[in-house]
Amino acid sequence: MPKLPLFLILIPFLPFLCTSFSPENPSSRRVLVLLDDLALKSSHSVYFKSLQSRGFELDFKLADDPKIGLQRYGQYLYDGLILFCPTTDRFGGSIDLAAILDFVDSGHDLIIAADNNASDLIREIATECGVDFDEDPAAMVIDHTSYAVSETEGDHTLIASDDFIKSNVLLGSEKIEAPVLFQGIGHSLSPANSLVLKVLSASPSAYSANPKSKLSNPPSLTGSAISLVSILQARNNARILISGSLVMFSNRFFRSGVQKAGTLTKHEKSSNEQFLTELSKWVFHERGHLKAVNVQHHKDGEADEPSMYRINDDLVYSVEIYEWSGRSWEPYVADDVQVQFYMMSPYVLKNLSTDKKGRYFTAFKVPDVYGVFQFKVEYQRLGYTSLSLSKQIPVRPYRHNEYERFIPAAYPYYGAAFSMMAGFFIFTAVHLYNK
Incomplete structure (x- = not known):
């Protein structure tokens, strides 16, 4: 049987390829959801519907489905x-630990929700992402002072946490008023991974232990060192969310009222829905995704980009930076974008001014050093995708016919030379004609 050409094989997949993640449309629109039980589709339907209402295409599969795969x-x-x-304990099809890590290394996004029954496979994936769950498989986060009294009185594993990271780009500009309900396993951040951040932390009185047994040894995780929800943005700008609780995504926790122990304020609804919805916007690049375009440099007073500069030239550098709002590119406004004029080390470091319409610019004088330089913009800010721009340009010295005919700074040397010649002439005349 003759083989079909590759383009004919790919025709059925063209609709998917055309709507995929791209620099001009950075939101992750096609999402694979792996479940332990298909009943989670209904018990966590509010969270899934919030994603679908924003245009995400969710493909629900059982985690052990033998036909699942991430690529074809x-x-x-x-x-x-x-x-x-x-x-x-084991994914079906072609998905395994290596496939998931390759998926993230290729710039794709990942959400992991665990609980106190987390398997070794889920723990290993989290460890590769810079997070270490409590080694005790029966451990849960317990808090005797910051538990929630809205559901089951005396259940100190039901945490009401309001220790959020302070970042509008991660959690949105609207203030989160009510605590978040959490019930699950705690984790710590790997000190070897500087990219992972705590988004929701436990209170100083919390600890991780088996709630059904008495403490015989000090708990391994205590206080604010316990992270309930963490995020990671890799160097390739792939984003990861890791939660120690699956039930915090459920409809029951989304709709439940909450009252934190020791307070009189009772909230009619927890902040789980707001917290996780805003965080999912960040994870799937609906917020905090930057792009840089129209990088330009030229001599002051000119418009064309030269092939090289001369020492002490006055130049202008500009770049346009935009942020993805979920639907369109909007001008990004900040006051901490810098450019380096770099050769082995930065000879010039300048803050870029902005017109608040996306354009950043500055002007400076080329240093009195010739060689091969680079314009470099290395922009890293909490919650935003990193920008790394570089453009190489040589710098030459003056040509022999470009120097000033007479340099004012050398006038004393000119005077010394001519005065020496005049003195020598007078001395010679006196010596020859004096009897």
Whole structure:
């Protein structure tokens, strides 16, 4: 049977390829959701519907489905992956630990929700992402002072946490008023990974232990060192969310009222929905995604980019930076964008001014050093994708016919030379004609 050409094989997948993650449309629109039980589709439907209402295409599969896969014919079928399968010991199909890590290394996004029954596989994936869950498989986060009294009186594993990271780009500009309900396993951040951040922390009185047994040894995780929800943005700008609780995504926790122990304020609704919705916007690049375009440099007073500069030239550098709002590119406004004029080390470091319409610019004088320089913009800010721009340009010295005919700074040397010649002439005349 003759083989079909590759373009004919890919025709059925063209609609997917055309809507995939791209620099001009950076939101992760096609998301694979792996579940332990298909009943999670209904018990966590509010969270899933919030994603679908924003245009995400969710493909629900059982984690052990033998037909699942992340890529086909060398192309990734999905832009994001949600693992709501904490008890899964082994994925079906072609998905395994290496496939998930390759998925993230290729710039795709990942959400992991665990609980106190988390399998070794889920723990290993989290460890590779810079997070270490409590080694005790029966451990849960316990807090005797910051527990929630809205559901089951005396259940100190039901945490009401309001220790959020202070970042509008991560959690949105609207203030989170009510605490977040959490019930699950705590984790710590790997000190070897500087990219992972705590988004929701436990209170100083919390600790991680088995709630059904008495403490015989000091708990391994205590206080604010316990992270309940963490995020990571990799160097390739892939984003990861890791939660120690699957039930915090559920409809029950989304709709439940909450009252924190020791307070009189009772909130009719927890902040789980607001917190996780805003965080998912960040994870799937609906917020905090930057792009830089129209990098330009030229001599002051000119418009064309030269092939090289001369020492002491006056130049102008500009770049346009935009932020993805979820639907369109909006001008990014900040006052901490810098450019370096770099050769082995920065000879010039300048803050860029902005017209608040996306354009950043500055002007400076080329240093009195010739060689091969680079314009470099290395922009890293909490919650935003990093920008790394570089443009190489040589700098030459003056040509022999470009120097000033007479240099004012050398007038004393000119005077010394001519005065020496005049003195020598007078001395010679006196010596020859004096009897």
